Amino acid sequence: MELSRRSFLKLTGAGAGTALLVSLSKGTPAFAAKSYPLKKVAQEKTTICCYCSLGCGAIVRIYEDGSLQVHGDPDHPINEGTLCPKGLALAQISQVDGEPNVPYRLSKPLYRAPGATQWEEKSWDWMLTEIAKRAKKTRDESFETVVGGKTVNRTEAIAHMGGGELDNEECYALAKFNRAFGVVYLEHCARL
Numbered sequence: 001m002e003l004s005r006r007s008f009l010k011l012t013g014a015g016a017g018t019a020l021l022v023s024l025s026k027g028t029p030a031f032a033a034k035s036y037p038l039k040k041v042a043q044e045k046t047t048i049c050c051y052c053s054l055g056c057g058a059i060v061r062i063y064e065d066g067s068l069q070v071h072g073d074p075d076h077p078i079n080e081g082t083l084c085p086k087g088l089a090l091a092q093i094s095q096v097d098g099e100p101n102v103p104y105r106l107s108k109p110l111y112r113a114p115g116a117t118q119w120e121e122k123s124w125d126w127m128l129t130e131i132a133k134r135a136k137k138t139r140d141e142s143f144e145t146v147v148g149g150k151t152v153n154r155t156e157a158i159a160h161m162g163g164g165e166l167d168n169e170e171c172y173a174l175a176k177f178n179r180a181f182g183v184v185y186l187e188h189c190a191r192l
């Protein structure tokens with residue numbers, strides 16, 4: 001039998017309708033509603049989403065079983081209860097009792113030496129000292145004072161990328177620091 005698209009839709013629609021009628025006639029709803037037990041909220045706090053400058057309001061709830069959820073705050077004048085996908089994912093960067101809320105989130109600095117294939121766990125002290133040492137070395141080796149007869153006092157070997165998690169004060173401090181350091185390539189993820 002040759003089946004056109006229209007007759008295929010008719011046939012499958014009739015099949016589904018018949019199944020539903022049979023099911024209803026037996027008193028068994030075809031699509032049974034599922035019920036979920038309500039979890040008790042142990043703590044509830046309001047916060048501001050850290051991902052972009054809109055500053056949407058969110059409610060963070062920690063339940064008695066230790067799980068955490070983030071919802072849009074309906075009383076917040078900016079977002080009135082809505083959150084975009086980034087804001088809805090705030091739970092992934094949250095901590096419960098000092099522990100990351102999701103197991104795959106990194107909580108310790110990892111270092112992979114040039115040419116190595118494995119990551120090593122390092123302390124924050126070691127990591128910050130190493131970053132400062134290497135940034136200073138790169139800057140000193142690449143610093144230009146005069147180019148084409150003009151004073152530039154810059155390094156073109158370092159670039160700085162800001163992220164949506166930075167607040168105004170952090171952006172201000174970072175911009176000042178980078179300019180004092182001679183960095184001219186300053187960018188932000190929201191502009192790329």
Ligand code: SF4
Pocket residue numbers: 049050051052053054055056079082083084085086087088
């Ligand atoms: S990232 Fe989304 S939820 Fe967060 S402040 Fe910006 S728009 Fe609002």
